[in-house]
Amino acid sequence: MRTATAIDKPGASSSPLNSKWVQLALGIVCMMAISSPQYVWALLTKPILAQLGVSLTQLQVTFSILIVLQTFFSPFQGYLVDKFGPRLLLSIGTILTGLSWVLSANVVDVTHLYLTYGVLGGLGTGIVYIGVVGLMVKWFPKNRGFAVGMVAAGYGIGALLTTFPISNSLAASGYQQTLTVFGYLIGIVGLLAAQGIRAPRADRTQTAEQTASASSGVSPKTMLKTPVFWVMFLMFSMMSTSGLMVISQMGAFAKDFGVATMLVWGMAALPLALTIDRITNGLTRPLFGWISDRIGREYTMTIAFGLEAVAMFAWVMMRNDPLMFVLLSGIVFFGWGEIFSLFPSTLTDTFGQKHATTNYGFLYMAQGVGSIIGGPIAAYIHGVTESWLPVFAIMITLDAAAALLAFFVLRPMRADYLKKNPVA
Template structure:
């Protein structure tokens, strides 16, 4: 596409599309990433236990992920602009409708079901679009939009914490629900699919794998290995996201001050930064040195960081700092796995294919949410929970290097020469 064509219509620029994709992702990030701020006030208002309440978070992630193959199909059939518009509106509406609820079952429907469907449509649609706009740099591009999802809540964490203190739960959910819905809807209006010449690539592997459909992909061991690894990594990160408010309280961090700021909101803010930065960073690294080598480094980093974190849990400063390192070792899964998947199975069905892999996050939400809360309740300690998470991270790092790397190389070679 010529410079003149892009100048006449900026929406044909891949960089403009990347920017709009980032904005859409930022607009839907708060339901997942600021959930920890809502757990205490919702428990107080509804009079429910932490385990009951965490079902809401699991529904959000399960609906966001388990429906993603169908959502990916809808995006490919009806176009990303329409579906992203619907998704952003549903996301904002989920908060507005949650504001006046008096029962946890209704919260499951509004915050959980509507929020999960809305965020899932947007997430799958944007990622599927970027692997097509950036065929030769997809690790970086997917990392950037995934960073939007990871870092978007940075802009809302402190405002929401302040709003909860000044306006209460109802006012906070209503106001921010309208804001995130409106911003996402406006950004979605500029979304476009790439012209045919944009999705071409010089990679022999891509040419060989461009036509692999979901039904064929689901029969391959390499897909299920990636699914297992993404489930393991999702579990550890989503445990921290969903339980951080609870274990910070048990560790004596809630109410403490670090650098003149409340420790928990500060940790959540730093987490958003590192969780966002790691996605394009490790995505770019993986474009240079390979996906599996990058996975080994990043997954191993999270295992080590989580071990240090729990060993120094009573120190507020180290709690804040190490929480950021933990997320730096976790967030890159959302750039590495979609890039690896599309490298392996091609981009023709990239959106729907990633929808199936993204279901692994739903598995992680169940284990990291209510199951982790149950383990804590049964043992009256967070130590068994952290031990399981560290083991999952370390195992995923080992699998990336010793199993996924040779298995995927063998599969790609067979695809090229078949």
């Protein structure tokens, strides 16, 4: 669709912005800019709980709204990106994300927090996330795993730059000042990076093979009728649940385990763990994406998902040791973050490039399912049982089951589908 590239002008092919590597770099910056609303939420729960006087379960609904709207609107957001172009939509998305924090700074009740942090943040981050991922599978048709892994790493590792500054700001200035200042930073940085974003031009930047690939693909309507899509959706939901439980509840269970404020290498365990998590959560995405480009998607899934199950089991068994809490949290995220490179790459490999952005929007809705189970439902289970052990048992089971499904179900099912329905 030419609308998406209407801003391109004749003779512009020599512009640095037409380089796939420049587009990759800009996509990473956009992703880094919008990562904090999800990945530093654990730092904000305690001060917001104290200010609003609500239960943890009520507060975690905010996080679920953020992820649900980030994901459940993804097909529509992907359609808008394809229709109106990535620069416009990513600009809107980054502005909404920054605005969500600025407005959240002055809420007086949890309902307003739902509307600002949850609704605006979810819509803003969703537009940027789905737009950037959809763009990269088109710019890098031969190295999708690596390219998507790199921009997904930007989302996973972006909060590394803000975790300690936000933690320090919360202690020194309170959450209202923190949300205001960092909200403006999120919006400004993301908006500036979005101005250079553009879709690849098949007539000037792609080879004949890549052009053929771009013109082929299964429509969302057809994709949704295939069993292989729903197996991927189930697996994505399972893996999202375990990771989002940790992201949303880590501040709470670290406190219950008694390690949150204990010192490791001279630093408090919780913010240190969150910082290490950002590194491993970011590195795993291009690494496992690159590995999957070489050994296959399902084999890589089996290894990575199994790693998370083992790491999470060891984590909960050594939960009272602050050093092991920090180290194993990093391994848990190393086994989790790669889902954001493996699933979009696998989906585009299976159903083609033509409708890649919108198609991934439908699969990305699984992240919303995971946020509900890993957020308020996990908090509810903890509240009823007064223990985090049942919650961890469920998450470990989901990880292990996803690893087995990748090898024994998805692998043969997808091979059979591609044999009958080859995609260029």
